[in-house]
Amino acid sequence: MVAALRIAWGFSGAGHLLLESVDVLEHLKDHHEVKVFLSSAGEEVARIYGVLERIGNFPLVRESKQGHAFPSCGSFNLGKFDVFVISPATSNTVAKIRLGIADSLLSCCASQALKSKVPLIMVPTDSKPVVETKAPNGKVFKIYPRKVDLEHIRALKEEGVVILEHPYEVENILERFL
Numbered sequence: 001m002v003a004a005l006r007i008a009w010g011f012s013g014a015g016h017l018l019l020e021s022v023d024v025l026e027h028l029k030d031h032h033e034v035k036v037f038l039s040s041a042g043e044e045v046a047r048i049y050g051v052l053e054r055i056g057n058f059p060l061v062r063e064s065k066q067g068h069a070f071p072s073c074g075s076f077n078l079g080k081f082d083v084f085v086i087s088p089a090t091s092n093t094v095a096k097i098r099l100g101i102a103d104s105l106l107s108c109c110a111s112q113a114l115k116s117k118v119p120l121i122m123v124p125t126d127s128k129p130v131v132e133t134k135a136p137n138g139k140v141f142k143i144y145p146r147k148v149d150l151e152h153i154r155a156l157k158e159e160g161v162v163i164l165e166h167p168y169e170v171e172n173i174l175e176r177f178l
Ligand SMILES: Cc1cc2nc3c(=O)[nH]c(=O)nc-3n(C[C@H](O)[C@H](O)[C@H](O)COP(=O)(O)O)c2cc1C
Pocket: 011, 012, 013, 014, 015, 016, 039, 040, 041, 042, 045, 048, 089, 090, 091, 092, 093, 104, 106, 125, 126, 136
């Protein structure tokens, strides 16, 4: 079967919505060509939540193995991907992308994607005033994202970045780019 879309998928260092993101990615690989970009924090957090092995089954770029200029980000300038999804996106990665900082694997990839008109879809962890989430041991707790986190998300939406609340929404949105 010919892959419908060439998808780059970024995992940042977030526990919130991590397992759901891995589930979605595993489902998408049956219909699309997928490559994963994993931040160093993403690698640590995926190990803590027990999903690093599942992520490792995909073609993978690890920030921990890249140089400081992130050569792999050039693939976004060279038209190798139809869409870039970052899910889950930490408040750290969201802030960097909004402000034009490109000093980490995912912020550099996003920067190149946006400068090369590759659509960017993000599922931020800190997307509403109160977020209920789960610790690796299953304990449920709440976080209260800061005003600045919500402001970054609003600004990215205005710029044309697709912001979703949950990775389960990704598959529907991808139809837009087929
Ligand atoms: C177990 C664990 C879970 C975390 N979950 C989140 C999260 O859901 N959202 C978030 O913004 N940061 C979270 N963090 C903090 C980020 O990993 C940290 O800010 C890191 O520097 C982000 O780097 P990155 O954006 O390059 O991936 C978590 C950290 C740990 C250790």
